[in-house]
Amino acid sequence: MDDLRTKFEPINAEIRPAIVKNEESSISLQIKELEKATNNSNPPSATFTTPISRQAEIDQLCVTDSIKDADYYLGLVHRNFDNLLKNDGDFILRKSFNDDKVVVVLDVLHMGRPYNFLVNKDNDGYYFGTHHEDTVKALIEWHMKSKAPVSEESGCKLLTPINRPYDMLQHNSFKFIKKLNGGSFGEICLYEFKDNGGIGTVAVKSYYVKNSIKMHTGFMREVKRMKEFNHKNIVEFYGFAVHKDPLYLVMEFCHHGSLLDYLRKKDGHLPQKTYLRFCIEAAEALNYLHQQNLLHGHICAKHFLVNAELKLCDFNLTDTAENIKIEELFEKGAEKWLPCETIKDKIFTKKSEIWSFGVLLFEIYSDGKEPYPGYSGLQFQTNVLKNNCQQLQMPEKAPIAVKLLAEKCWLETSLERPDISTILKILKDIEIHTPRSDTSIKSKESDEEEDESEESVDSYDEGSTDRQRSGSSFTGGHHHGHASATYCNNIFDNVIKDLYSIIREIPHENASDDHGPIRRPTTSDRDQNGEPKRKEKSPRNSFYFININYKSNNKKISKKRDTISHVR
Numbered sequence: 001m002d003d004l005r006t007k008f009e010p011i012n013a014e015i016r017p018a019i020v021k022n023e024e025s026s027i028s029l030q031i032k033e034l035e036k037a038t039n040n041s042n043p044p045s046a047t048f049t050t051p052i053s054r055q056a057e058i059d060q061l062c063v064t065d066s067i068k069d070a071d072y073y074l075g076l077v078h079r080n081f082d083n084l085l086k087n088d089g090d091f092i093l094r095k096s097f098n099d100d101k102v103v104v105v106l107d108v109l110h111m112g113r114p115y116n117f118l119v120n121k122d123n124d125g126y127y128f129g130t131h132h133e134d135t136v137k138a139l140i141e142w143h144m145k146s147k148a149p150v151s152e153e154s155g156c157k158l159l160t161p162i163n164r165p166y167d168m169l170q171h172n173s174f175k176f177i178k179k180l181n182g183g184s185f186g187e188i189c190l191y192e193f194k195d196n197g198g199i200g201t202v203a204v205k206s207y208y209v210k211n212s213i214k215m216h217t218g219f220m221r222e223v224k225r226m227k228e229f230n231h232k233n234i235v236e237f238y239g240f241a242v243h244k245d246p247l248y249l250v251m252e253f254c255h256h257g258s259l260l261d262y263l264r265k266k267d268g269h270l271p272q273k274t275y276l277r278f279c280i281e282a283a284e285a286l287n288y289l290h291q292q293n294l295l296h297g298h299i300c301a302k303h304f305l306v307n308a309e310l311k312l313c314d315f316n317l318t319d320t321a322e323n324i325k326i327e328e329l330f331e332k333g334a335e336k337w338l339p340c341e342t343i344k345d346k347i348f349t350k351k352s353e354i355w356s357f358g359v360l361l362f363e364i365y366s367d368g369k370e371p372y373p374g375y376s377g378l379q380f381q382t383n384v385l386k387n388n389c390q391q392l393q394m395p396e397k398a399p400i401a402v403k404l405l406a407e408k409c410w411l412e413t414s415l416e417r418p419d420i421s422t423i424l425k426i427l428k429d430i431e432i433h434t435p436r437s438d439t440s441i442k443s444k445e446s447d448e449e450e451d452e453s454e455e456s457v458d459s460y461d462e463g464s465t466d467r468q469r470s471g472s473s474f475t476g477g478h479h480h481g482h483a484s485a486t487y488c489n490n491i492f493d494n495v496i497k498d499l500y501s502i503i504r505e506i507p508h509e510n511a512s513d514d515h516g517p518i519r520r521p522t523t524s525d526r527d528q529n530g531e532p533k534r535k536e537k538s539p540r541n542s543f544y545f546i547n548i549n550y551k552s553n554n555k556k557i558s559k560k561r562d563t564i565s566h567v568r
Contacts, residue, residue, distance in 0.1 A: 089159025
């Protein structure tokens with residue numbers, strides 16, 4: 001697997017105490033939830049069992065020791081893998097949940113229908129019906145050789161073992177290097193991966209499932225989603241390992257860690273262009289999910305990774321709006337990123353996630369500061385329920401246009417918030433107007449820090465030829481020319497002026513008639529230096545900065561992005 005030679009990095013998420021309300025205590029309900037999550041399109045399968053003896057219960061986790069290296073053994077997966085069976089006599093062996101126990105299941109296709117058989121054990125050995133063998137492997141080989149049906153009632157015969165999928169990996173293919181971070185459901189570690197002579201460095205997210213159906217459901221849901229994704233701003237999925245606990249989710253290793261850690265490490269020593277690129281690439285990732293009618297569930301800085309491009313990760317909660325579980329959002333500590341309608345009414349839609357994106361903008365321009373510091377998630381919920389929560393204020397260094405964009409993300413009425421495709425267009429238009437000579441906001445680094453920054457930039461830009469061609473770079477290095485933050489804000493004011501020409505005839509739905517129609521600024525709106533006059537306080541909805549049906553047909557806004565040469 002040559003792709004695994006590419007280097008990657010882990011998910012940065014922190015373990016939070018559960019704040020679950022009305023948690024389902026019934027194992028049977030959890031099993032129904034698990035089966036629903038599999039979204040199995042196969043015809044119903046038939047299950048044949050004999051009573052599992054006490055000895056089988058004791059040995060349930062080690063029963064597969066003799067066949068763990070067999071290609072037809074899949075490990076702990078759900079019954080959705082029945083779809084690997086195409087012809088009568090095809091079979092696989094896997095672990096599954098039976099009530100609160102982990103058992104071994106044989107899946108066989110017979111007359112176009114999948115059948116499931118529990119592997120049982122007593123003092124005479126392992127068996128399906130009446131024939132016993134000392135090991136599970138010997139039992140399967142006997143049925144294959146003798147052509148004897150697994151059970152007389154079903155008539156199922158074992159003809160063709162089906163090999164596990166290419167992305168189902170073995171635990172013994174990984175060599176631990178170091179721990180990277182703690183995840184929401186397990187730790188993230190750096191591993192060396194060896195497969196078919198190839199060696200690569202990968203990030204591995206470990207799930208400690210034990211006997212938890214809920215944990216296993218979350219793992220399989222994340223695997224299923226990541227296998228479907230294909231986008232440059234989504235962390236790449238390599239495979240998964242389910243032969244033993246902990247289960248492994250294998251993905252690309254991003255050298256600079258999470259966006260949250262990266263912002264805090266740089267502590268403001270980043271150019272405006274970099275902040276804006278973070279915003280754009282985060283919007284690209286979210287737009288990709290929303291186009292597939294999926295919600296991420298917890299858009300925040302710690303769930304983006306920094307590599308040649310920004311990468312969205314942690315898809316344990318990702319689902320459609322109808323299937324998102326609000327209680328799980330609270331479990332994961334997402335309260336401060338959630339809008340009022342989610343906390344009060346348990347509603348979470350695409351427009352709810354736009355609110356979360358606005359909080360992400362705050363995190364980016366505040367260099368990783370926590371929103372609403374001093375409040376726990378539960379305290380924040382209480383304040384929202386009491387209508388005692390103030391809106392976030394964007395940091396002073398954020399450009400005017402980005403501040404206005406964040407305000408639109410935080411509109412109380414969800415339908416008035418822009419969709420992510422509109423936000424992405426606006427951010428790209430803002431980027432076009434950003435000066436090429438933009439520099440970092442802070443420049444207090446010592447010579448040693450500058451050397452370290454240059455070294456970091458070199459490794460950061462390695463392999464990002466396409467990015468440099470397109471004029472976008474995450475470099476934190478120094479550029480020729482020193483544009484002040486004030487100058488940058490004035491440049492962004494020009495974006496607003498150009499957008500006026502496009503949307504001046506479109507009033508905001510809630511704008512008061514007293515504010516009048518949207519108009520293009522005139523000479524009376526400028527000071528003696530030709531710059532736009534800054535009003536001390538503008539009515540919040542006096543103009544509609546973001547239009548949901550926004551379409552850029554202004555030549556200046558639509559022009560191709562200039563190439564920015566990186567100066568080392």
